[in-house]
Amino acid sequence: MASVPFELSGKSVYVAGHRGMVGSALLRRLAREDVNLVTVDRREVDLCNQAQVFAWFAQVRPQVVFLAAAKVGGIVANDTLRAEFIYDNIAIAANVIHAAHVNGAEKLMFLGSSCIYPKLAAQPLREDAVLTGPLEPTNEPYAIAKIAGIKMAEAYRSQYGSDFISVMPTNLYGPGDNYHPELSHVVAALIRRFHEAKLAGARSVAVWGTGTPRREFLYVDDMADACVHLMKTYSGSELINIGTGEDIAIAEFARVVAEIVGYSGEISFDTSRPDGTPRKLLNVTRLSKLGWRATTSLHDGLKRAYEAYQASLLVPAQP
Helix, strand or coil, X not given: CCCCCCCCCCCEEEEECCCCHHHHHHHHXXXXXXXXXXXXXXXXXXXXXXXXXXXXXXXXXXXXXXXXXXXXXXXXXXXXXXXXXXXXXXXXXXXXXXXXXXXXXXXXXXXXXXXXXXCCCCCCECHHHCCCCCCCHHHHHHHHHHHHHHHXXXXXXXXXXXXXXXXXXXXXXXXXXXXXXXXXXXXXXXXXXXXXXXXXXXXXXXXXXXXXXXXXXXXXXXXXXXXXXXXXHCCCCCXXXXXCCCCEEHHHXXXXXXXXXXXXXXXXXXXXXXXXXXXXXXXXXXXXXXXXXXXXXHHHHHHHHHHHHHHHCCCCCCC
């Protein structure tokens, strides 16, 4: 806990990854703060390119950094793009964290992922479970890159006294999600599948796996609010989980999505597809003690997510 709250007001605040689901949610939340928001397009600064990142930081010198940029995807993307996921994510973390240090950033927040925890770690997942067992094999490269970012933030805090912190969001969904038919996460994948099935009048929709794994889902704007709260109130080397503290079986979750989308056909389960980790629920005790909890219900969040998906179908794709 920070002994003195960190003042965001009047600071230049850089959101790395501002075009993604997480980054765009952070921009929406930070628009309510008295800050000077700073972003840069990836066509101008490739965060995997050390020279470009170092030159940009030296010129702009942002005072506060939210490191939300990452190469992300669902089970298939994680398991097939293994080299890209480990290289790109380690490069992004190394370049931005070091550039922030060299150019005197007052505070940095590194956003990890709940996949950093061992596949069979005790549930709910406590922050001190990191590196206590083998990772889920399908997303090991991504998880290792995220763990490297966490350990970098810890090391710069330890060696240089940098006020760098790390947070671990649970499974996120909402506006700006990736709806790619093969490379998306479960929420976006189900929204798209049920929507297309409804339009086609399909009698049945197959959901990957057995339907028995349990997952925790957090609306992305709630996550952004938690990040801003922690940036103001927390300073320490320990990770902070960001989640709801509640989970749901995928089978039940699929029925909720189908109801919101308006699909009334049958839901089947393709057991030839992988389930992934049996359960992923974060222990949010530390977050609760720091004075924050989620306020968007799963039903309301999914309703907004589906509205955002429908709106995205009307907008031409960005180059």
